[in-house]
Structures are given as C-alpha cells and as structure tokens.
Amino acid sequence: MEFKEYATEVDVDFVRKAVRAIGRCAIKLERAAERCISVLLELIKIKVNYVVQEAIIVIKDIFRRYPNTYCYLSSSFFFFGGVGDREVGD
Numbered sequence: 001m002e003f004k005e006y007a008t009e010v011d012v013d014f015v016r017k018a019v020r021a022i023g024r025c026a027i028k029l030e031r032a033a034e035r036c037i038s039v040l041l042e043l044i045k046i047k048v049n050y051v052v053q054e055a056i057i058v059i060k061d062i063f064r065r066y067p068n069t070y071c072y073l074s075s076s077f078f079f080f081g082g083v084g085d086r087e088v089g090d
Contacts, residue, residue: 004039007051016054023058027065
C-alpha cells in the first residue's frame with residue numbers, strides 16, 4: 001500500500017494526511033478495511049508520536065464505521081499501551 005510509504009516521511013503534516021487517507025480507504029472500501037487496519041497497526045509499532053496519534057484516531061473511526069467487526073483489535077491497544085510515550089528524563 002503506497003500510503004504506508006507516505007506515512008513514514010519526515011513531513012508531519014504529510015504523514016498525518018497519509019494516515020487519514022488509509023482510514024478513508026478502510027471506511028469507504030469495506031473489502032480494503034482489513035488490509036488498512038493491518039497497515040495502521042504496523043505504523044503504530046514504529047512508535048513515532050504523531051503517527052501513533054493519527055493512527056489511533058483513524059482506527060477509532062473505523063471501529064465506528066464497522067462496529068462489532070474488528071473487536072479483536074481492542075486487545076491490541078492494550079498490548080501497545082504507552083506507545084509513543086517517553087519517560088520523563090528521556
């Protein structure tokens with residue numbers, strides 16, 4: 001997915017737009033939703049604050065669009081707990 005590559009650029013605004021575009025694909029194209037969510041979860045794993053923030057917002061929107069479809073993902077958020085957070089003094 002080309003948007004995934006865009007989401008790893010250095011321009012923060014561009015990255016946020018790319019992550020939102022992945023979310024829009026998932027919301028508008030149900031058949032692409034599973035792949036989009038997979039990409040968003042991969043992006044969360046890179047632990048870049050602004051990427052994580054945007055991806056979580058987008059996933060929340062996907063949850064709203066497809067309630068009860070991706071319930072299994074809620075446990076992933078517990079796994080990623082504190083993603084992008086840094087300890088004081090780091």
